[in-house]
Amino acid sequence: MDLLDTLTAKGLRGEVPTREEALAVLATTDDELLDVVAAAGKVRRRWFGRRVKLNYLVNLKSGLCPEDCSYCSQRLGSKAEILKYTWLKPEQAADAARAGVAGGAKRVCLVASGRGPTDRDIDRVTDTMAAIKDADPEVEICVCLGLLSDNQAERLKAAGADAYNHNLNTSENTYGTITKTHTYADRVDTVQKAHGAGLSACSGLIAGMGETDEDLVDVVFALRELGSDSVPVNFLIPFEGTPLAKEWNLTPQRCLRILAMVRFVNPDTEVRIAGGREVHLRSMQPLGLHIANSIFLGDYLTSEGQAGQADLDMIKDAGFEVEGAGEATLPRHRADVAEAAAAAGSCGSAASACGSGGGCGPCGGHSHGAPEAAPVTEGTDDGPREDLVKVRRRGAGTELAPNA
Ligand code: SF4
Numbered sequence: 454m455d456l457l458d459t460l461t462a463k464g465l466r467g468e469v470p471t472r473e474e475a476l477a478v479l480a481t482t483d484d485e486l487l488d489v490v491a492a493a494g495k496v497r498r499r500w501f502g503r504r505v506k507l508n509y510l511v512n513l514k515s516g517l518c519p520e521d522c523s524y525c526s527q528r529l530g531s532k533a534e535i536l537k538y539t540w541l542k543p544e545q546a547a548d549a550a551r552a553g554v555a556g557g558a559k560r561v562c563l564v565a566s567g568r569g570p571t572d573r574d575i576d577r578v579t580d581t582m583a584a585i586k587d588a589d590p591e592v593e594i595c596v597c598l599g600l601l602s603d604n605q606a607e608r609l610k611a612a613g614a615d616a617y618n619h620n621l622n623t624s625e626n627t628y629g630t631i632t633k634t635h636t637y638a639d640r641v642d643t644v645q646k647a648h649g650a651g652l653s654a655c656s657g658l659i660a661g662m663g664e665t666d667e668d669l670v671d672v673v674f675a676l677r678e679l680g681s682d683s684v685p686v687n688f689l690i691p692f693e694g695t696p697l698a699k700e701w702n703l704t705p706q707r708c709l710r711i712l713a714m715v716r717f718v719n720p721d722t723e724v725r726i727a728g729g730r731e732v733h734l735r736s737m738q739p740l741g742l743h744i745a746n747s748i749f750l751g752d753y754l755t756s757e758g759q760a761g762q763a764d765l766d767m768i769k770d771a772g773f774e775v776e777g778a779g780e781a782t783l784p785r786h787r788a789d790v791a792e793a794a795a796a797a798g799s800c801g802s803a804a805s806a807c808g809s810g811g812g813c814g815p816c817g818g819h820s821h822g823a824p825e826a827a828p829v830t831e832g833t834d835d836g837p838r839e840d841l842v843k844v845r846r847r848g849a850g851t852e853l854a855p856n857a
Contacts, residue, residue: 456481457492464496464720467786469677472670478714479666483706493713494743500721500784501746504776505768506560508595508725508747509553509857512754512849513581514540514565520599520634523696524622524659524689526755527566529634532694535755538850540565540577547584549849550592556761556857557775558750559782560593561585562618568635569600569643572608579612586613591778595655600635601643606650617647618655620685623664624671631662644679657685657727660711661703669711673718682783683747684719686712688729690756690842701837703729705737712744721784728753732841739771747782751856757843761857 456477460470481489516527516537526533541549550561563578570578575598582594595616596609606617621640622628628637648654656679658672676684688708691698716724725747726734734741742748751761758764768775781788848855 457488460717461492461495464493464717465499467500467721469674469720470717472674475670475673475714475718476666478717479669479710481710486706486709489713490709490740490743493716496716496720497724497744497746501723501782503773504746504780504782505742505773506723506725506747506776506782507553507556507558507750507764508560508562509550509556509558509750510562510564510752510754511541511546511549511553512536512564512566512845513546513578514538514567515755515850516566518566518568520568520632522622522632522634524631524662526690526692526695528695531692533692533755533844534694535692535844536846536850540574541581541849543577543581543584546581546849547588549855550585551588552848552855552857553750554589554592556750557765558592558857559776559778560595560616562595562597562749564597564618564754565599567599569602570598570605572605574598575605575608575612578609578614582613595653597655599643600639601646603646606646606652610650610652614652616653616655616682617644618685619643619647620657620659620687621672621675621679622657622659623662624668625675626671627664627668641675641679644681648680653682654680655683655685656681657683657687657725658715659687659689659728660708661689661691661700661729661733662697663700663702669714670718673715677718677722681719681722682787683723683725684715685725685727686715686745687727688733690729690732690753691837691839692755692842693839699837703733705734708733709737709740709744712741716744721787723747723782725749728756731759732838735841739767742768742771742773752845752848755845757845757847757856 463470516535518527519529521529526535593615595618596614597618625637644654644656688703691700724745726741726745750764752758847853
């Protein structure tokens with residue numbers, strides 16, 4: 454298949470496909486699916502070998518958010534019966550983090566609901582990071598606290614944070630239909646602030662919200678231009694009690710095509726299968742490992758994943774290995790670029806072509822025009838799978854041991 458030969462050749466050279474080629478990946482048939490996975494797998498192995506990076510989520514503050522992100526069980530007005538609690542104490546968070554690291558996680562992701570942190574919140578997270586790094590100085594810490602104000606990224610960097618997560622989630626064109634309390638530009642600004650402060654940028658998307666193929670391609674190219682070092686690919690978990698509860702639009706095959714498209718556009722970037730892995734990929738999860746080089750271990754913020762041991766068994770059975778603390782995740786040339794960007798206090802990377810036309814201003818701000826295609830709703834043959842959505846009742850914020 455010419456398309457896959459072209460994409461493989463470009464990916465092996467670290468080159469980005471055209472927008473038309475990315476769209477064509479999403480339009481491939483189920484008969485072509487294993488060829489698509491194999492082609493993306495060659496690119497994945499070129500830059501990341503057979504390593505799988507494990508990340509562990511700690512929800513520092515759950516629910517009761519004033520923002521209205523339609524996909525989120527913690528949103529304003531959410532009726533989802535999730536755990537709701539205010540800031541964990543540093544030692545409580547460090548205990549949860551320790552469980553993840555003991556389970557094989559290399560990175561701990563400290564997440565709090567809310568529009569953005571106060572300066573007092575930055576102090577709390579600083580104390581939490583100190584407690585985690587006291588126990589294990591090697592552990593990578595990624596912080597996710599919402600929209601950042603001036604100097605907060607610098608404070609987090611000085612306190613020992615390695616990365617900051619803030620997802621773009623969907624295309625600029627559709628962002629306003631998903632969230633009304635903040636804008637796509639607000640999100641781009643926070644990723645730029647984090648990157649400008651020398652934090653590794655982690656920014657990704659959510660698929661399955663009724664978006665078009667064009668929307669998916671738009672956001673993935675925007676993430677590339679923004680210089681995201683890691684791209685989490687979430688598959689919408691349609692929580693009862695949220696506006697998107699009925700959006701069951703994904704099949705395992707479509708999830709694999711989306712992952713492959715993300716890999717081809719980001720050949721040498723960490724691609725992470727994030728929330729919704731178990732719900733939507735189901736028994737096809739091991740095929741996802743041939744495309745992505747990173748997953749979350751155990752549970753998610755407000756929902757439960759499969760047992761941590763099942764994650765480890767899956768990695769081993771599929772012929773992959775857990776990435777060790779001493780191993781670099783990104784290929785050497787990407788790490789060089791990230792270090793240079795941090796030193797210069799600039800966003801983006803050489804590979805991202807960010808700033809073509811004037812520094813950081815244009816990063817992620819491009820529009821590729823209004824989508825013409827109708828929303829993609831492949832649906833599942835057997836309808837919604839609410840049985841697979843399990844609210845988290847263990848780990849951080851509970852008396853029960855974490856799943857790791
Ligand atoms: S995604 Fe974040 S900002 Fe949006 S509602 Fe959920 S917790 Fe709040």
